[in-house]
Amino acid sequence: MVKVFERPKALADVPTHYCPGCTHGIIHRLIAEVIDELGIVDKTIGVAPVGCAVLAYNYFTCDMQQAAHGRAPAVATGIKRVCPDSAVFTYQGDGDLASIGCAEIVHAAARSEQITTIFVNNGIYGMTGGQMAPTTLPGDKTTTSPYGRDTSKQGFPIRISEMLATLDGPAYIARVSVHNVANIVRARKAIKKAFEYQLAGKGFTLVEILSTCPTNWGITPIEALNKVKSEMLPYFPLGEIKDIEAGEKK
Amino acid sequence: MGERILMKGNEAIGEAAIKAGCxxxxxxxxxPQNELPEYMSRRMPQVDGTFVQAxxxxxxxxMVYGAAGAGARAMTSSSSPGISLKQEGISYIAGAELPAVIVNIVRGGPGLGGIQPGQGDYFQSVKGGGHGDYRLIVLAPANLQEAVDLVTEAFDLADYYRNPVLILGDGLLGQMMEPVEFKATKLRELPAKEWATNGLxxxxxxxxxINSLVLDPHGLEEHNIRLQEKYARIVEAEQKAEIVDCDDAELAIVAYGSTARIAKTAVTQLRQEGLKVGLIRPISLWPFPVKDFEKVIPTVKSFLTVEMSAGQMVEDVRLTVNGCKPVYFYGRMGGIVPAPEEIAAQVREILGGAK
Structure with missing residues (x-):
């Protein structure tokens, strides 16, 4: 009998700590599938962030480093400079990357470090219990914006992918989502392209993945997937925002 | 005897790191450390190395964390305010037990302070600096030859103990020029870096x-106990100090780095006057050279600690002397370097000589 579905070898055979309905598990799997498909598990080094994915080092079977909050792109820079023939990726959430780690991601992109950043954007601090993130949508209630994010006092969400795409350094920047099967398939393609570009030495690559946090959003997993589609997509449009092989894209 | 080259302190430290395989x-x-990254930006491409201006x-x-974690000899340098910024990363490096060398060419503080030499970062260097129970090995050279030698030693110690090592210089050492010789010394057998994340x-x-997170409380305590056991081994094996003229000394001056050099001149002057004065110069600030003090404590009558600070190392001197003998302090604040005459005057006053 032909086995049609199995655990990717790059994904460790352990239970994860993620909440029910959280899409981190899907994203982990997509990365692991791409690592398997490219046959690079023995030369991949991942960098785990601070946040919900802090324990990512337990979930991938490649070498892993755990980085300080926001510093994953700097840590990845150090690794990649020592191991230029390796594939190095960072896995970061929106608090980690878009808030405390803004300088590190901007300059890694500007230097065109040969790394791939997987930027998981669910618009909230998950691990610490649901505080406002730089990507929290206007009006959304969090534990530190209990009356809803008031843009007159708390500013506006940052569109990281569009911001980084203004730089000359990045080779590939895409925003994808995992709220339904069609988008999961597109997300996988984008992740694969990012890793391929890195391995070909084309430059810095980043895939922003819109993700859910049913626990801290205070809604069911189904409602969370619907919120991605109806509320996040209008603010964070999907697509390949920069691809040096295809020229600038909208 | 190899070739002696006249070099600026910051550049000599950089070359020593390259010679050590960094x-x-x-x-x-x-x-006042700019010549160090500038030198590395010139030299690294010549030796197939990497310089990144972060x-x-x-x-x-x-970046040091990442590179060290991938198994390389990696280094960074800065001066006081910049070293403050690095403390988070230093704590992580200590927690993850990565070998790395950090150079602090100290200037006066607090805050933005000044750009002249200071020694006000002693507490930060030896008492923690960042969060958590960790220790850096802290080495304080007093001249450029020693700085060069200690850089080699620092990389070895870092690899041997899997621990960050701090070279604590100051603006004087960084900016001055002296002849140095780069010696090819093999100091100790080093373990292979089987733990490095350089690909399966x-x-x-x-x-x-590579990780410093231990969520299980018992696991975290075990991790910390293991770190403390390592620190205890370092305390036992790695104390370093220079003792000058202490055999018959009534008073021992205690000073490190540039200040010790000035104090040595004062000792020479005072000896010529017939005063029985010696010098204890801690080279390892952590571990503090308690064993060297123990040799001197029974015979001297008092200690005078001299620092370019309001008095920081003096606390470790007092802990070490533990009330057995009086410990006096003389300090000039960061930016002002004490003159030998000032130190000599302090000694005369303590010994009851001419005012």
Missing amino acids: RFFFGYPIT ESEIAAIN RNHGGKTNI
Whole structure:
């Protein structure tokens, strides 16, 4: 009998700590599938962030480093400079990357470090219990914006992918989502392209993945997937925002 | 005897690192250490090495974390305010037990302070600096030859103990020129870096993880106990000090780094006057050279600690002397370097000589 579905070898055979309905598990799997498909598990080094994915080092079977909050792109820079023939990726959430780690991601992109950043954007601090993130949508209630994010006092969400795409350094920047099967398939393609570009030495690559946090959003997993589609997509449009092989894209 | 080359302190430290096999330097501009990253930006490409000017001191120390974690000899340098920024990363490096060398060419503080030599970072260097129960090995050279030798030693110690090592210089050492000789010394047998995250293909297929997170409270305590056991081994094996003229000394001056050099001149002057004065110069500030003090404590009548600070190392001197003998202090604040005459006057006053 032909086995049609199995655990990717790059994904460790352990239970994860993620909440029910959280899409981190899907994203982990997509990365692991791409690592398997490219046959690079023995030369991949991942960098785990601070946040919900802090324990990512337990979930991938490649070498892993755990980085300080926001510093994953700097840590990845150090690794990649020592191991230029390796594939190095960072896995970061929106608090980690878009808030405390803004300088590190901007300059890694500007230097065109040969790394791939997987930027998981669910618009909230998950691990610490649901505080406002730089990507929290206007009006959304969090534990530190209990009356809803008031843009007159708390500013506006940052569109990281569009911001980084203004730089000359990045080779590939895409925003994808995992709220339904069609988008999961597109997300996988984008992740694969990012890793391929890195391995070909084309430059810095980043895939922003819109993700859910049913626990801290205070809604069911189904409602969370619907919120991605109806509320996040209008603010964070999907697509390949920069691809040096295809020229600038909208 | 090899070739002696006249070099500026910051540049000599850089060359020593390259001679020690360091091929990865991550820096950021701040006075008075700028010649070090500048030198590395020239030299690293010549030796197939890597120089990255990071976007901040924070990024630079985290690049060191990544590079050291991947198994390379990696280094960063800065001066006081920049070293403050690196503390988070230094704590992570200590927690993850990575070998790395950090150079602090100290200036006066607090805050932005000044750009002249200071020694006000002693507490930060030897008492923690960042969060958590960790220790850096802290080495304080007093001249450029020693700085060069200690850089070699620092990389060895870092690899041997899997622990960050701090070279604590100051603006005087960084900026002065002296002849130096780069010696090819093999100091100790070093273990292979089987823990490095350089890809499964390089270490037999087992997943390596560089990490300082231990969520299980018992696991965290065990991790800390293991770190403390390592620190105890370092305390036992790695104390270093220079003792000058203490055999018959009534008073021992205690000073480190540039200040010790000035104090040595004062000792010579005072000896010529017939005063029985010696010098204890801690070279390892952590571990503090308690064993060297123990040799001197029974015979001297008092100690005078001299620092370019409001008095920081003096606390460790008092802990070490533990009330057995009086410990006096003389300090000039960061930016002002004490003159030998000032130190000599303090000694005369303590010994009851001419005012």
